[in-house]
Amino acid sequence: xxxxxxxxxxxxxxxVVIYVLATIFNVAGLIFRKERATGISYLxxxxxxxxxxxxxxxWWKIVGHGPYIGRFEVLxxxxxxxxxxxxxxxxxxxxxxxxxxxxxxxxxLMIAIGIFFEPQxxxxxxxxxxxxxxxxxxxxxxxxCTLLVALAFSxxxxxxxxxxxxxxARLPDMETMDTLAFRFAGFSFTFWAIAMLAGSIWAYxxxxxxxxxxxxxxxxxxxxxxxxIYLHLRRxxxxxxxxxxxxxxxCFLLSVLSLFFTPLIGSSVHSEYFK
Amino acid sequence: MLKRFFxxxxxxxxxxxxxxxxxxxxxxxxQRFLTPPPELxxxxxxxxxLAKLSRGLALDHVYTSPWFAVLLALFxxxxxxxxxxxxxxxxxxxxxxxxxxxxxxxxxxxxxxxAGLRSLGYLKLGGRDGADRFVRHPWGYWGNFLLHLGIxxxxxxxxxxxxxxxxxxxxxxxxxxxxxxxEWIKEERGLLAGKLIxxxxxxxxxxxxxxxxxxxxxxxxxxxxxxxxxxxxxxxSMHINKSVRHKGMRIFQGKSHGRAFFVKFTGRDGQEHGEVxxxxxxxxxxxxxxxxxxxxxxxxxxKTKYYGDAERRSLDGNxxxxxxxxxxxxxxxxxxxxxVGETGRLGDxxxxxxxxxxxxxxxxxxxxxxxxxxxxxxIVCLGGSLSYFCPPRECSLSPAGSGCRLVWRATRFERxxxxxxxxxxxLARLPATTDEQKA
Numbered sequence: 001x002x003x004x005x006x007x008x009x010x011x012x013x014x015x016v017v018i019y020v021l022a023t024i025f026n027v028a029g030l031i032f033r034k035e036r037a038t039g040i041s042y043l044x045x046x047x048x049x050x051x052x053x054x055x056x057x058x059w060w061k062i063v064g065h066g067p068y069i070g071r072f073e074v075l076x077x078x079x080x081x082x083x084x085x086x087x088x089x090x091x092x093x094x095x096x097x098x099x100x101x102x103x104x105x106x107x108x109l110m111i112a113i114g115i116f117f118e119p120q121x122x123x124x125x126x127x128x129x130x131x132x133x134x135x136x137x138x139x140x141x142x143x144x145c146t147l148l149v150a151l152a153f154s155x156x157x158x159x160x161x162x163x164x165x166x167x168x169a170r171l172p173d174m175e176t177m178d179t180l181a182f183r184f185a186g187f188s189f190t191f192w193a194i195a196m197l198a199g200s201i202w203a204y205x206x207x208x209x210x211x212x213x214x215x216x217x218x219x220x221x222x223x224x225x226x227x228x229i230y231l232h233l234r235r236x237x238x239x240x241x242x243x244x245x246x247x248x249x250x251c252f253l254l255s256v257l258s259l260f261f262t263p264l265i266g267s268s269v270h271s272e273y274f275k
Numbered sequence: 276m277l278k279r280f281f282x283x284x285x286x287x288x289x290x291x292x293x294x295x296x297x298x299x300x301x302x303x304x305x306q307r308f309l310t311p312p313p314e315l316x317x318x319x320x321x322x323x324x325l326a327k328l329s330r331g332l333a334l335d336h337v338y339t340s341p342w343f344a345v346l347l348a349l350f351x352x353x354x355x356x357x358x359x360x361x362x363x364x365x366x367x368x369x370x371x372x373x374x375x376x377x378x379x380x381x382x383x384x385x386x387x388x389x390a391g392l393r394s395l396g397y398l399k400l401g402g403r404d405g406a407d408r409f410v411r412h413p414w415g416y417w418g419n420f421l422l423h424l425g426i427x428x429x430x431x432x433x434x435x436x437x438x439x440x441x442x443x444x445x446x447x448x449x450x451x452x453x454x455x456x457x458e459w460i461k462e463e464r465g466l467l468a469g470k471l472i473x474x475x476x477x478x479x480x481x482x483x484x485x486x487x488x489x490x491x492x493x494x495x496x497x498x499x500x501x502x503x504x505x506x507x508x509x510x511x512s513m514h515i516n517k518s519v520r521h522k523g524m525r526i527f528q529g530k531s532h533g534r535a536f537f538v539k540f541t542g543r544d545g546q547e548h549g550e551v552x553x554x555x556x557x558x559x560x561x562x563x564x565x566x567x568x569x570x571x572x573x574x575x576x577x578k579t580k581y582y583g584d585a586e587r588r589s590l591d592g593n594x595x596x597x598x599x600x601x602x603x604x605x606x607x608x609x610x611x612x613x614x615v616g617e618t619g620r621l622g623d624x625x626x627x628x629x630x631x632x633x634x635x636x637x638x639x640x641x642x643x644x645x646x647x648x649x650x651x652x653x654i655v656c657l658g659g660s661l662s663y664f665c666p667p668r669e670c671s672l673s674p675a676g677s678g679c680r681l682v683w684r685a686t687r688f689e690r691x692x693x694x695x696x697x698x699x700x701x702l703a704r705l706p707a708t709t710d711e712q713k714a
Binding site for chain 1: 309442660
């Protein structure tokens with residue numbers, strides 16, 4: 001078992017190195033307008049996803065359940081899912097490709113943080129053995145990917161407005177970036193809602209309570225409402241541009257708090273994961 | 276007037292913020308249904324002012340308080356008006372023609388261009404003043420309406436649950452019977468709900484916990500029976516994630532379970548006292564489960580603990596170790612470890628561990644509206660998907676000279692769909708707008 005742990009850790013480090021290289025090529029490609037470097041970065045991400053995916057599947061086989069409980073497996077699978085979905089989105093929506101500047105490093109940072117928490121085998125408790133849990137977790141992971149894309153364009157918007165960095169001129173125009181942030185925040189809102197729906201059905205099946213107001217549920221709802229306010233302000237109050245970008249960043253921070261920090265500070269039915 | 280008030284942006288934002296504030300209050304103040312009573316007592320003693328405020332404003336049960344129900348109802352009224360408004364907007368957009376947008380004229384016939392539009396996923400939705408109307412993803416008009424409707428359905432259902440739900444918990448020993456109308460160990464009732472009374476007596480037959488080798492729980496199964504007045508038993512079996520329905524009620528596996536230790540105490544004067552000590556299952560084989568008891572006939576406080584197996588070979592062995600400690604002035608006055616059948620001395624008493632049985636928890640729920648919650652959530656998800664994934668793109672085709680004129684617009688995120696307009700231009704054998712600008 002110990003040797004499997006260290007091999008899986010090594011596989012993850014290899015993936016981190018590949019993703020770091022991909023990030024370097026990607027940033028260089030965008031800043032110095034080198035199409036070839038950008039192309040190499042995508043190839044590297046593809047290779048990284050393969051290596052990383054093997055590591056996750058191997059881990060899955062050892063622990064006998066999907067990546068739902070331990071910090072290591074949650075963060076690692078989050079990174080994989082985020083990158084994979086980003087590549088799919090970027091294929092169909094080429095305008096979002098520049099968000100890779102933020103998505104690629106976010107992915108390798110998540111894996112690295114996961115590795116520092118050390119892989120630990122946790123058996124799946126009976127309450128977590130449900131198809132609704134799989135949907136619940138999957139949709140939060142999808143949501144994180146769209147959150148990152150919206151964050152990238154919100155940050156790009158502010159940077160372009162506040163600085164005169166030359167490479168920013170190569171990104172989509174201001175209005176497009178603003179619209180992309182808005183739309184991807186809408187995607188996140190939808191995926192987050194689906195994740196909460198799956199979670200509430202799962203909770204009802206397990207405990208007879210669709211909503212338990214435990215800290216994680218509460219913060220998840222607060223985050224969803226915050227995104228609802230953001231979208232409402234944009235849709236009906238004409239909020240846009242820099243103010244919208246700052247509000248989005250605030251909502252994003254709230255989502256990070258909900259997903260990654262509340263499991264550490266409060267005791268809840270969700271404490272099975274991340275502690 | 277009322278409609279205008281509830282639809283005003285200020286009202287809507289204020290209500291959303293108030294809801295957010297209520298949730299934050301519920302998070303900040305310990306809630307009765309979430310916090311164990313001793314923990315709640317400790318918090319109240321440590322924060323007397325906040326505790327007074329909490330009791331006065333029902334902040335210790337925010338989500339079942341009358342003011343939260345009123346807030347939810349106001350929010351619901353506002354949402355109902357918004358939903359109706361969104362319905363009207365969606366209906367109008369679905370019917371009305373396109374009057375503005377980007378346009379071009381082409382010598383290609385309207386019929387040829389219409390066929391091209393259909394191949395790109397545009398559907399013909401009638402026409403007006405000689406112009407045919409085409410829309411790609413016309414269902415996208417209904418996204419916002421569905422989003423609002425879903426929230427209405429969810430909140431209305433949760434309000435119904437808030438008012439009518441009956442929920443109760445009992446812990447029973449194997450073989451023990453709970454009679455209809457008997458007291459629960461924990462009960463939650465909606466604001467308009469009466470006491471939860473079982474249609475028949477319930478008897479706990481068997482509790483079967485299963486564990487992995489590392490002591491994590493694999494499954495917890497409970498066999499129980501409903502026993503009618505004539506003594507006929509209807510058996511059921513449930514486990515975590517598998518509930519049971521009986522006579523309009525749903526029964527769920529309780530979270531807690533453990534062992535009950537039957538101890539016979541004999542004083543120096545020969546007086547006997549029989550006690551049952553129910554303790555939660557320990558978390559692993561090397562960790563004990565603890566519980567303190569106050570017995571009316573015993574002047575000292577009694578602390579107890581137990582290990583699943585005296586030899587620590589498993590979490591759930593046949594030979595659990597039960598330990599009692601008599602406490603006087605915070606110090607241990609006497610201690611007695613016992614296995615089943617053993618007898619020993621604890622202070623002035625002789626104590627015998629007569630038998631050990633399992634106990635388990637059952638949750639009974641009598642509620643309506645649960646399906647509405649999930650249906651509402653589903654509608655929200657559908658609405659969100661239509662709003663953000665399928666913004667309608669509208670097109671109108673009208674004859675112009677020997678060819679036709681095409682007007683196009685995206686109802687949302689237009690900036691992201693410029694390519695589609697260029698695609699239409701290429702369909703009409705015209706250069707893309709960007710190429711035109713270059714030229």
